[in-house]
Amino acid sequence: MSTSTVDRPSADVPTAAAGVVAVVAHRKKVLGGGLDELRTTLVSAGVGKLLWYEVPKSRKAPKKVRKALDKGAELILVWGGDGMVQRCADKLAGSAVPMGILPAGTANLFASNLGIPADLPEAVRIALHGRRRKLDLGRLNGEHFAVMAGAGFDGDLIRDADRKLKGRLGRVAYVWTGLRHVRGECVRTRIRVDGADWFDGEASCVLFGNVGTITGGIPAFDDARPDDGALEIGVSTASGAVDWARTLGRMAGGRSEDSPFLRMTRGRKVRVRFAAPKTYELDGGARSTAKRLKVKVVPGALTVCCPDPTH
The missing domain is CATH 2.60.200.40 (Tumour Suppressor Smad4)
Structure with missing residues (x-):
């Protein structure tokens, strides 16, 4: 089997400095020091305008993503597992707004396949300063x-x-x-x-x-x-x-x-x-x-x- 981490420079798009950053978080998921550490890390990193949304279930995330986009979010950080990523990706599909993954779930398969570690400081660094890649999605029954x-x-x-x-x-x-x-x-x-x-x-x-x-x-x-x-x-x-x-x-x-x-x-x-x-x-x-x-x-x-x- 091939390794799970993928590299394909031809799929890159230029990294842009994020202005308005939105966090869409599953509040029941845990990574590092939790959401308090995430907020502290983002403020310390110089994020000027921070939009913050927490949901109790992943199926409630798409409405928050839509709200963040309406408020001009230029980067959306998704805190949770593959279920949260999927719900948010479904709403972000076709937009130019990048997703940063903060893998706080059980499996975090999409993150691990991309080489994003379950390490909060490093995941935040990648989200803010990593390369932006246009990746495929599948679509099943809409x-x-x-x-x-x-x-x-x-x-x-x-x-x-x-x-x-x-x-x-x-x-x-x-x-x-x-x-x-x-x-x-x-x-x-x-x-x-x-x-x-x-x-x-x-x-x-x-x-x-x-x-x-x-x-x-x-x-x-x-x-x-x-x-x-x-x-x-x-x-x-x-x-x-x-x-x-x-x-x-x-x-x-x-x-x-x-x-x-x-x-x-x-x-x-x-x-x-x-x-x-x-x-x-x-x-x-x-x-x-x-x-x-x-x-x-x-x-x-x-x-x-x-x-x-x-x-």
């Missing part, structure tokens, strides 16, 4: 995602994963929780990629990846990059305890391509039809059920503050 989306087994896994278990065991928790869902049946699934038939058969899970390391810290997609104008697409035919134990074990060990129950490709537009409604998820947040999925990549949709390239 909503953007930054890391991955999935339906079927994956959606059920996300919906039922216990937060305390996830926080304590990380990717092992997902394997543990996932094996409880081996009774989830395969359903007839038809997938078209960029206008051509790609898969037609029984499947238990469909995944769409924008980066290499996905839910549970599993390195699922070898060559995924969030700046290549494409999404990674995977379908699983695993259908029992033994099949899923082998599949999840190989994915967790970084050998997903070796599994006989996985098929993968790459594309820009995907259409999926299930014979029965399946739960789908975006960036670790379960949504509703659907029989049809419309998925596409949105190239350069989000500007993100990233570390400088290593030499």
Whole structure:
């Protein structure tokens, strides 16, 4: 598997000094000395005008992002995990306002794939002074995602994963929780990629990846990059305890391509039809059920503050 940190200078855009800075924070998330330290750090860094918004749940974040944009925010700092990042990215998609990620969540997969550490002073430094990169987002049934989306087994896994278990065991928790869902049946699934038939058969899970390391810290997609104008697409035919134990074990060990129950490709537009409604998820947040999925990549949709390239 390739490393999770990505470097691609051609995707850079010039770094601009931030004027009005907005913080959109999930108040239940913790990083370093917490939100008090964040405010102190920003004031000490010379931020002149600071807009401050706290929310109790990530689904309330988009309204705060909209308010910050209306008040002239030139940089939006997102405090939280992948759920907060996804909700804010969905609102920021297509705008020129950059997002700085302060990874205060459990997994922080988007941040870790970009090399942004769970270290408050360094994350703030990157947000204020790091290079700005235009990165791709995926879009599923009208909503953007930054890391991955999935339906079927994956959606059920996300919906039922216990937060305390996830926080304590990380990717092992997902394997543990996932094996409880081996009774989830395969359903007839038809997938078209960029206008051509790609898969037609029984499947238990469909995944769409924008980066290499996905839910549970599993390195699922070898060559995924969030700046290549494409999404990674995977379908699983695993259908029992033994099949899923082998599949999840190989994915967790970084050998997903070796599994006989996985098929993968790459594309820009995907259409999926299930014979029965399946739960789908975006960036670790379960949504509703659907029989049809419309998925596409949105190239350069989000500007993100990233570390400088290593030499």
